Amino acid sequence: MLNLSIVLEDSARNTPDGTAIVFGDMRLPFSMIDTVANQVANLLVTRGIGKGDKVALACPNLPYFPFVYYGILKAGATVVPLNVLLQPREIAYHLDDSDAKALFCFEGTPELPLGERGKAGFEAAEGCEHFFVLPATPLATESEYGESFWAALGGMAAEFETVQTAPDDTAVILYTSGTTGQPKGAELTHQNMLMNAIISDRMFPRTEGGDTYLAVLPLFHSFGQTTVMNTGFLRGSTVVLMPRFEPGEALAIMAKEGVTYFAGVPTMYWAMLTKIHSEGAELPRSLQVAVAGGASSPVEVLRDFEETFGVGILEGYGLSETSPVACFNQIGKPAKPGTIGTPIWGVEMKLVDGDWKTIEGEGPGEIAIRGHNVMKGYYGRPEATAEVMKDGWFRTGDIATRDADGYYAIIDRAKDMVIRGGFNVYPREVEEVLMTHEAVSLAAVVGVPHDSHGEEVKAYVIRTPGATISEDELVAWAKENLAAYKYPRIVEFRDALPMTATGKILKRELR
Known part of the structure; x- marks a missing residue:
């Protein structure tokens, strides 16, 4: 018997009155989260949903998320978290593809009409039978979109005996953004998810007097x-929930709540530093650990953050398919800025070529991973699974090098690589160089079609406030600092760059 919901149940037993969730002025103890999760489990069972069934959850970072997430797990069912930015057609696709029996959906706001989209997606999905609305107004028992969560929980018992699940039963199906074709659902087991949480806990010393986490990364995403x-x-x-990242607000919440642990993507760190340097926002003094993943952090941002906050950013690496943490700059080992560190406990990594042959030494090569964190496979897609998995190894699509101490450094996504006139150009390397220029605040480099070279290197750049550099001047500067085949021949200035809900720059929208 192993069920991921134990992470909540154990804390509810040991510290029932401890604050589990902070949301605005709301402070919710572990005992209450556990009680509502029990009611959710009872609700699912009364609706005929149980072990092995799939239940979708579309909700931003609100207290509803843990209520429903752990309730689904307690019932022995599988959670299918959905990105809150999906449109109705995409919601229907995810519900159909995962065979979801029910959807818990946030009612939404004028800016994010999730209830409307969720309802339309639910109606277009064939096998999904139950639609529960998570109302925007606390405790509201009615909603224009359907059955209210609070009405549905009325009369449900506060106790529930968690269904026994095996370590290799599927706990969560995480859809990967799918840069190629349709999104695929990575099946992660109770053991995958629980081991990853245990190791993520073990990697960081506990702060005296307890830790406070800022949850601004979307909870529907593995990170x-x-x-x-x-x-x-x-x-x-204590987990402080923040539904939308806004740098000034994040800094204010960190200071007010005494946040000790922050996990973010590089663009979040960049935005907070920009806010501090341009407006002198308050520095949170409580921060002990800062973790980055999701994309590579520009070395300039790492240096600036450590100088400003007095805490170094520890970079790690992982994917939805690896629960997600696979590799990390671990406390107690020297951190090497610009690397993703070394594999976490119980996980092996190696570099392979296109035919799965192991590459010795520095590489570069494609990262392959084996260990307790690797998914069972893509739900209902044996062919897609066979393409990326072999003898327990999972190939990531990420190209890296490895130094003599075993530290890996991501050069780029295999898919993002630009091939210019037969030469491989790694956009990450070009971005790093561009960001050392004082006029460049953020850069994203992509390949654009070119008649004779196949692809040409193009840079989209956000200038630092007040900078007046021209496109031609930046191209000329890059030419002096990069090999002839690498430097961007085209530069386009932008005020903002398109990003995913998780703060990754959307390269495919720039191409």
């Missing part, structure tokens, strides 16, 4: 789910 929510609950810490 926030594992390293913030599940790890925070496992160690009995």
Whole structure:
């Protein structure tokens, strides 16, 4: 018997009155989260949903998320978290593809009409039978979109005996953004998810007087789910929920709540530093650990953050398919800025070529991973699974090098690589160089079609406030600092760059 919901149940037993969730002025103890999760489990069972069934959850970072997430797990069912930015057609696709029996959906706001989209997606999905609305107004028992969560929980018992699940039963199906074709659902087991939370907890010393996590990474995504929510609950810490990242507000909340642990993507760190340097926002003094993943952090941002906050950013690496943490700059080992560190406990990594042959030495090569964190496979897609898995190894599509101490450094996504006139250009390397220029605040480099070279290197750049550099001047500067085949021949200035809900720059929208 192994069920991921133990991370909540254990803390509810040990520290029932400890603050589990902070949301605005709301402070919710572990005992209350556990009670509502029990009611959710009872609700599912009364609706005929149980072990092995799939239940979808579309909700931003609100207290509803842990209520429903752990309730689904307690019932022995599988959670299918959905990105809150999906449109109705995409919601229907995810519900159909995962065979979801029910959808818990946030009612939404004028800016994010999730209830409307969720309802339309639910109606277009064939096998999904139950639609529960998570109302925007606390405790509201009615909603224009359907059955209210609070009405449905009326009369449900506050106790529930958690269904026994095996370590290799599927706990969560995480859809990967799918840069190629349709999104695929990575099946992660109770053991995958629980081991990843335990190791994420073990990697960081506990702060005297308890830890406070800021949950601004979306909980529907593996990074926030594992390293913030599940790890925070496992160690009995307080998790402060923030539905939308805004740098000034994040800094204010960190100072007010005494946040000790922050996990973010590089663009979040960049935005907070920009806010501090341009407006002198308050520095949170409580921060002990800062973790980055999701994309590579520009070395300039790492240096600036450590100088400003007095805390170094520890970079890690992982994917939805690896629960997600696979590799990390671990405390107690020297951190090497610009690397993703070394494999976490119980996980092996190697570099391979296109035919799965192992590459010795520095590489570069494609990262392959084996260990307790690797998914069972893509739900209902044996062919897609066979393409990326072999003898327990999972190939990531990420190109890296490895130094003599075993530290890996990501050069780029295999898919993002630009091939210019037969030469491989790694956009990450070009971005790093561009960001050392004082006029460049953020850069994203992509390949654009070119008649004779196949692809040409193009840079989209956000200038630092007040900078007046021209496109031609930046191209000329890059030419002096990069090999002839690497430097961008085209530069386009932008005020903002398109980003995913998780703060990754959307390269495919720039191409």
